[in-house]
Amino acid sequence: MKRAESEGGEGGNAEKGENEGLLVRRIRSGTVIDHIAAGEALNVVKILGITGTTTEALSIATNVPSGQMGKKDIVKLNNRELSKQEVDRIALISPHATINIIRNFKVCEKKGVEIPDVVEGLVRCPNPGCITNTNEPIASRFSVTGKGLRCAYCDWIIGHDITSYIL
Numbered sequence: 450m451k452r453a454e455s456e457g458g459e460g461g462n463a464e465k466g467e468n469e470g471l472l473v474r475r476i477r478s479g480t481v482i483d484h485i486a487a488g489e490a491l492n493v494v495k496i497l498g499i500t501g502t503t504t505e506a507l508s509i510a511t512n513v514p515s516g517q518m519g520k521k522d523i524v525k526l527n528n529r530e531l532s533k534q535e536v537d538r539i540a541l542i543s544p545h546a547t548i549n550i551i552r553n554f555k556v557c558e559k560k561g562v563e564i565p566d567v568v569e570g571l572v573r574c575p576n577p578g579c580i581t582n583t584n585e586p587i588a589s590r591f592s593v594t595g596k597g598l599r600c601a602y603c604d605w606i607i608g609h610d611i612t613s614y615i616l
């Protein structure tokens with residue numbers, strides 16, 4: 450039982466682990482989403498489709514001290530690994546998040562998230578007149594620019610608060 454350093458940490462600092470260990474239990478298998486921007490953990494949970502009525506076992510820590518980020522949030526999901534699309538969604542609201550796949554208490558895989566160049570079918574266009582908001586069977590499509598997400602159909606830009614438009 451001495452492998453507490455292996456999951457969800459900052460990558461080897463001696464000081465890390467204590468706070469996280471107290472706040473968030475280790476999991477046997479599943480996913481630890483680390484380095485979530487402070488305050489975004491609940492949004493991450495939301496975009497993963499986890500609501501109060503699901504049976505998923507998860508734990509959430511918010512505003513955990515982090516050497517890299519000052520403060521961060523952590524979400525641990527028992528017995529669940531994320532799809533590429535789910536990881537892309539997380540990237541949109543928390544581009545510095547890291548995904549740790551845990552199997553048998555060990556980190557089997559650790560990767561960052563990557564904001565895709567194009568986001569399809571993930572975000573709703575805020576423009577009510579946009580063709581993607583009509584009854585046409587057209588999936589939303591945004592290109593990722595320095596200013597935010599730009600709708601491929603009407604050029605509307607979502608510059609902030611992307612979370613509220615995630616489908």
Ligand SMILES: [Zn+2]
Pocket residue numbers: 574575576579580581600601602603604605
């Ligand atoms: Zn649009």
